[in-house]
Amino acid sequence: MILTIESSLKTFKPVTFHQGLNVLLSDKSDSSTEKQTRNSAGKTSLVEIIHFLMGSDCDKDSLFRVPQLVEHTFRGRFRISGEEFTIQRGGAEPAKVFLLSGGEDRKDIPKRLDKATELFFVSNTNWKAFLGHSMFALPLDERGTVFAESYTPSFRAMFSYFARRRDSGGFIGPERQAEKQHRSDWQVNLSYLLGLDWQIPYEFTKVRLREKTLDELRKAVRAGALGQVVGSVAELRPQVTIADARANKLRRALSSFEVHESYKEFSRRAAHAKSEMQTIVRRVVSLNENLEYLEGALNSERVPQRSDIHQLYAAAGIELPGIALRRFDEVGEFYESVVANRRVHLKNETAILREKISAEEAEVVRLDAERSGILQGLDGRGALDDFLTLQRELADSEAQAATLRERFKAAEMLEGESTKLDIDRANLQRRLQEDHHIRSEALTQAILIIAEAIGSLYDDRAGRLVVEATDNGPEFRISIEGDRGGGISNIEIFCFDLALLKVVTARYGGPGFLLHDSHLFDGVDERQIAGALQLGLEATQGKKMQYIVTMNSDIFARLPLPNTIDPKKVVLDTRLSDVGEDGGLFGFRFG
Numbered sequence: 001m002i003l004t005i006e007s008s009l010k011t012f013k014p015v016t017f018h019q020g021l022n023v024l025l026s027d028k029s030d031s032s033t034e035k036q037t038r039n040s041a042g043k044t045s046l047v048e049i050i051h052f053l054m055g056s057d058c059d060k061d062s063l064f065r066v067p068q069l070v071e072h073t074f075r076g077r078f079r080i081s082g083e084e085f086t087i088q089r090g091g092a093e094p095a096k097v098f099l100l101s102g103g104e105d106r107k108d109i110p111k112r113l114d115k116a117t118e119l120f121f122v123s124n125t126n127w128k129a130f131l132g133h134s135m136f137a138l139p140l141d142e143r144g145t146v147f148a149e150s151y152t153p154s155f156r157a158m159f160s161y162f163a164r165r166r167d168s169g170g171f172i173g174p175e176r177q178a179e180k181q182h183r184s185d186w187q188v189n190l191s192y193l194l195g196l197d198w199q200i201p202y203e204f205t206k207v208r209l210r211e212k213t214l215d216e217l218r219k220a221v222r223a224g225a226l227g228q229v230v231g232s233v234a235e236l237r238p239q240v241t242i243a244d245a246r247a248n249k250l251r252r253a254l255s256s257f258e259v260h261e262s263y264k265e266f267s268r269r270a271a272h273a274k275s276e277m278q279t280i281v282r283r284v285v286s287l288n289e290n291l292e293y294l295e296g297a298l299n300s301e302r303v304p305q306r307s308d309i310h311q312l313y314a315a316a317g318i319e320l321p322g323i324a325l326r327r328f329d330e331v332g333e334f335y336e337s338v339v340a341n342r343r344v345h346l347k348n349e350t351a352i353l354r355e356k357i358s359a360e361e362a363e364v365v366r367l368d369a370e371r372s373g374i375l376q377g378l379d380g381r382g383a384l385d386d387f388l389t390l391q392r393e394l395a396d397s398e399a400q401a402a403t404l405r406e407r408f409k410a411a412e413m414l415e416g417e418s419t420k421l422d423i424d425r426a427n428l429q430r431r432l433q434e435d436h437h438i439r440s441e442a443l444t445q446a447i448l449i450i451a452e453a454i455g456s457l458y459d460d461r462a463g464r465l466v467v468e469a470t471d472n473g474p475e476f477r478i479s480i481e482g483d484r485g486g487g488i489s490n491i492e493i494f495c496f497d498l499a500l501l502k503v504v505t506a507r508y509g510g511p512g513f514l515l516h517d518s519h520l521f522d523g524v525d526e527r528q529i530a531g532a533l534q535l536g537l538e539a540t541q542g543k544k545m546q547y548i549v550t551m552n553s554d555i556f557a558r559l560p561l562p563n564t565i566d567p568k569k570v571v572l573d574t575r576l577s578d579v580g581e582d583g584g585l586f587g588f589r590f591g
Contacts, residue, residue: 001512001546003077003084005049009069011587015046015574020541021533021565022548025556026518026576027583041578042585043550047163047517049074053089054159054511055097055128064091068590075100079544081134081509089124096121108133108140128155135159136192137508151184151205153192161193161500163515164493171520173489174496175476184208187473193504194467195442196474197435200428204473207424214418243401251394273371277364284360291353294346425471432469442503443467449499454480457491457531465499487524494520494532498539505545513546514539521551530559537565 132155169179536547577583
């Protein structure tokens with residue numbers, strides 16, 4: 001149950017709820033149009049706040065990230081599993097759900113202390129896990145369970161049936177709570193809520209994913225992107241057979257082929273000559289590098305100039321004595337002799353390297369001539385040439401056969417997968433039919449609730465819930481006799497949601513409330529609206545449950561309400577208005 005909704009925003013109008021029927025009214029001015037901004041009165045925004053406190057995403061386009069609200073928090077008091085919780089969440093830190101009260105002694109809520117506020121909070125992920133466990137008996141820890149997989153029942157998907165949002169397309173049809181909700185999502189989640197085997201539609205989802213992949217491959221084949229790579233089984237079978245036969249024939253011919261010993265010896269000698277030539281070339285490269293180094297050293301060798309020393313001392317203003325000059329002459333002569341000897345040594349080393357390089361190059365020429373002669377001798381001789389040609393043909397044939405076999409396997413997979421998918425669909429449909437038979441009691445409960453609701457709303461119409469086991473998974477629809485006017489499709493949604501409230505509350509506990517935005521009753525006859533409020537009251541009064549409706553005051557005033565509905569008791573004290581700047585839920589307007 002929802003007890004209160006508040007905000008740190010000073011102009012926000014707090015809303016207090018009670019057990020049974022709750023009607024939040026909004027006064028509408030004569031000049032109001034359907035294109036009023038979404039927060040002009042705030043009926044729809046109240047639904048968004050409840051979703052926000054119940055763990056909805058808060059991306060950059062969220063209502064709670066607009067500049068006027070992002071620094072403010074929203075607070076709600078709820079009764080969950082018989083315990084009261086006061087929680088707080090804001091757009092600035094949407095990942096944190098602060099527990100202001102409740103859950104102090106619970107081990108199933110992993111709490112942490114926020115250092116900035118000194119308040120305990122739980123991550124939004126763990127908060128949703130707790131809510132899913134408390135309301136719908138989902139596992140607290142999904143790890144290691146089937147619920148950890150994609151396309152399995154989730155808290156947010158199931159909760160959205162109990163608080164449909166118009167902006168998300170929640171009023172399109174009974175089975176969908178959002179326009180973009182995929183078939184797999186509503187099939188799995190509704191099966192779970194109604195007590196059916198949800199893993200069968202889950203398996204249908206996996207079949208559809210396989211079919212999607214297969215369709216993409218087929219499109220690629222038809223478009224030519226894979227046509228040359230895959231092909232068809234019928235076309236590829238003879239190609240594979242012929243290619244394998246050719247490769248086997250060449251393999252047998254090669255195994256019985258003998259080359260004369262002299263040809264083998266010539267072949268070995270030619271290969272040895274080529275190897276020797278490559279080795280010599282590598283040595284010549286190293287010798288040339290050494291030669292280049294020695295020549296550079298030879299060119300850099302020179303005797304120090306005595307004039308450099310004289311200039312040094314002259315710059316210092318010192319005149320060298322004669323004996324010092326004689327010593328310098330002696331040292332200079334010594335260095336001249338050393339340099340002369342080193343230059344002679346370097347020239348000798350250079351000459352030796354040049355001789356080695358010449359010898360190596362001559363050997364390369366000799367080996368190349370020898371190899372050319374051997375190859376010329378072998379050319380056209382027959383046996384070896386035929387042997388090598390046979391080897392090349394066998395290698396080409398084996399490669400072609402291997403490629404064709406892979407294409408054949410891919411084609412078999414594509415065609416076989418299509419057949420297997422048809423078989424899997426048929427088996428799943430049979431399992432679905434058996435499950436609906438086994439769990440007929442669960443279906444009967446929902447069918448009777450909806451039939452009774454439609455019967456009380458229409459004197460001249462009958463209706464029923466149809467749950468069909470098709471080859472595309474379970475189909476859920478409500479059929480009301482007669483034309484489709486007078487908002488009948490919206491009444492179908494109301495009856496479906498009312499059945500979910502009763503069934504889920506009895507089976508799992510549920511959220512304890514059903515919330516309908518006033519847009520659900522657009523186009524609905526006033527007698528049916530009054531009847532729906534009566535049904536909501538009967539389903540919740542005295543059962544610690546709520547049916548909450550937002551509605552324009554002018555429409556509510558015209559309703560032919562039965563005596564069992566006392567407007568003073570069901571209408572909430574908080575009253576909204578689209579008249580003026582401060583009449584809405586937030587107390588001001590923003591774009």
